[in-house]
Amino acid sequence: MTSPPVDVVAVVVTYNSADHIADLLDSIPAAMGELRHRVVVVDNGSADDTLAVLDTRTDCTVIRSSNDGYAAGINRAVRACSDADSILILNPDATLDEGAVPTMRAALSASGVGIVAPRVREADGSLSPTLRRGPTMGRVGGLSFTRWPAFAERIEDPREYERAHEVEWAVGAILLVDRECYRSLGGLDESYFLYSEETDFSLRAKDAGWATLYTPEAGAMHVGGGSGESATTHTMKILNRIRLYRRRTGTVPAATYYCLTVLVELRRAVLGHRKSWSTLHALVRPSARPPLLNANDSILPR
Structure with a gap:
């Protein structure tokens, strides 16, 4: 028996994410509202209790995989649900606010929009500055503290998070992507393995005529560093x-x-x-x- 079609597929890649994945999965139903949805989790070879946690869940499809990289995991999850017309990319250490996804989906329906990023907060409730400018020679030094656009890749000005507008790219912890945009770009570039895949995807989308839109009307929380940085x-x-x-x-x-x-x-x-x-x-x-x-x-x- 084939599965009924869905509006949104939420895709997650886990790697030693036992401390966070349950909170994310618990937040998804309320975040989706009335949207038909499916959740696909690809585990990239976790060595902690992530799979034990996932084995207790009935609200997601779990795919066990070797660690071929984050982009490869996302692409594998998307292939497992080919009928959804939008793709919600989620980090396992994120949670979604109630009704967030219908709001993002409404923004995604605007002409030329291929990617939507929500307003994200830190675990303490403070604003998480997730919006970014494209890479340039002047921004190589990571001088975001200057807040000068010529040198700062990260957008720090709180006023930029109070209005909907197009951005060059946004941190990929929570992104809603149009299926046709995703398909036309061939998904995420798996050669990056980890980091820069969302930057590359958004910039290639812009090259192809697809905009990345930020909306402050949809909210989410991202712990950050859920798998640690070495x-x-x-x-x-x-x-x-x-x-x-x-x-x-x-x-x-x-x-x-x-x-x-x-x-x-x-x-x-x-x-x-x-x-x-x-x-x-x-x-x-x-x-x-x-x-x-x-x-x-x-x-x-x-």
């Missing part, structure tokens, strides 16, 4: 930023971007950020890079 994941984040910049601008400008990144990580390391020492090592020695990135064949990550 020296390895920090390195992956930095390498993927260079990889993304190279793919969008070419080798020559990316070489400058790479050199600036080396200087930025050296400064951070000297100031006491221990993870930056490992990242600096990986930047200058391709053989020291995480094998999962397949980025160890040249100084400038491809």
Whole structure:
């Protein structure tokens, strides 16, 4: 017997997410309202009690997988529910407010909109600044504290979170994506493995004529760091930023971007950020890079 069609498929990738996944799943029914929906969870080889928690649930389909990366997990979850006309991408350490998804879906129905991001708060209730500007040479240093658009990738101004507007990209913890937008882009780019996949997706969507829209009318909470950040994941984040910049601008400008990144990580390391020492090592020695990135064949990550 085939399953009835649904309006929204919520897709989640878990990795050692036992402390958070139940709260997320509990929040989904009220967040969906009257929308027909399905929830698909792909577990990327958790070593904690995540699967034990999921085994007690009857409100989601669970797919056990090896860890092929976050983007691969999302794509696998989407393939498991091909009839929904919108895709809700969720981090396992997020929760949704009541009625959030119909509000996001209404925003998604506007002409040319392919991705919708809600207003997100931290666990303490404070605003989580999830909106971002695109990568540029000036923004390589992570100088968001300046709040100058030329240098700040993260949008900090609280006034920008009080109105609906188009953005270049938003943190991918909670995103509603139009199925046709997703299909036309071929899903998330699995070569990133972890980090930058949502940046790449939104920027490619913009290239193809699909806008990313922020709406303050839909709310959610994101704990952040639910799976933790190690020296390895920090390195992956930095390498993927260079990889993304190279793919969008070419080798020559990316070489400058790479050199600036080396200087930025050296400064951070000297100031006491221990993870930056490992990242600096990986930047200058391709053989020291995480094998999962397949980025160890040249100084400038491809």
